[in-house]
Amino acid sequence: xxxxxxxxxxxxxxxxxxxxxxxxxxxxxxxxxxxxxxxxxxxxxxxxxxxxxxxxxxxxxxxxxxxxxxxxxxxxxxxxxxxxxxxxxxxxxxxxxxxxxxxxxxxxxxxxxxxxxxxxxxxxxxxxxx
Amino acid sequence: xxxxxxxxxxxxxxxxxxxxxxxxxxxxxxxxxxxxxxxxxxxxxxxxxxxxxxxxxxxxxxxxxxxxxxxxxxxxxxxxxxxxxxxxxxxxxxxxxxxxxxxxxxxxxxxxxxxxxxxxxxxxxxxxxx
Numbered sequence: 001x002x003x004x005x006x007x008x009x010x011x012x013x014x015x016x017x018x019x020x021x022x023x024x025x026x027x028x029x030x031x032x033x034x035x036x037x038x039x040x041x042x043x044x045x046x047x048x049x050x051x052x053x054x055x056x057x058x059x060x061x062x063x064x065x066x067x068x069x070x071x072x073x074x075x076x077x078x079x080x081x082x083x084x085x086x087x088x089x090x091x092x093x094x095x096x097x098x099x100x101x102x103x104x105x106x107x108x109x110x111x112x113x114x115x116x117x118x119x120x121x122x123x124x125x126x127x128x129x130x
Numbered sequence: 131x132x133x134x135x136x137x138x139x140x141x142x143x144x145x146x147x148x149x150x151x152x153x154x155x156x157x158x159x160x161x162x163x164x165x166x167x168x169x170x171x172x173x174x175x176x177x178x179x180x181x182x183x184x185x186x187x188x189x190x191x192x193x194x195x196x197x198x199x200x201x202x203x204x205x206x207x208x209x210x211x212x213x214x215x216x217x218x219x220x221x222x223x224x225x226x227x228x229x230x231x232x233x234x235x236x237x238x239x240x241x242x243x244x245x246x247x248x249x250x251x252x253x254x255x256x257x258x259x260x
Contacts, residue, residue, distance in 0.1 A: 005241050020150050020159060027157035029150060032213040044238070076234040077243050079226050083162040085234040096209050104206040104215045108174070111135050113207050 006037055010082040016052060017084055021095065024073040024087040030095035031103040033060075035084065047072055049088055066126045068092040092121075099123045136167055140212040146182060147214055151225065154203045154217040160225035161233040163190075165214065177202055179218060196256045198222040222251075229253045 193199030
């Protein structure tokens, strides 16, 4: 398979592309992250979402610690070819490191950010290291 | 109203925040853009989405030329406080400058980006200048 589809993406100067992940069934927007070329190639090859962690400066196989992997059902590209939209099956139903379904658990109400989504699983249990 | 809610956002070095806009009723992800402080303040004040155009280096009142404005129903913030998710009513049902419902009209299929969404209105008609 040629890599034309990778070359069509307009990567940032840092070689990244922003990625929106939504849940395939519900359509819920789960999270926002970044990919580099290698992350996207691995995502397509393995069928599981692999991102680029800007804070850690390395590939981030989503769920590698938590088990909350994402099975990729669809990958879409926007009109400017510089943003990706993934439809994923979210294993465990938890995409956020806070133990919530979605990372977008705060809503602006009367000038305040109000949390309106429950913690499904305590992060200490998710990231427990023996 | 204090501006604490604006200060809680972790703006980029350029003073921007990435924004995902989805359609309130359908949940469809329509587009991805950026806001600066002023754009977000205006969005909240007017109830209509105002973005920051990085290419033009100025405020972009979505729909100012096309008429395809976005009435903002909800604004959400993610766990890291550095991404916004808007739920909007998309006037005209067209968010994309190509005349399509959503900007994410291309899907990866067998190593190719395949367009699978129709042009609802010809861009030449949308952006006609007398």
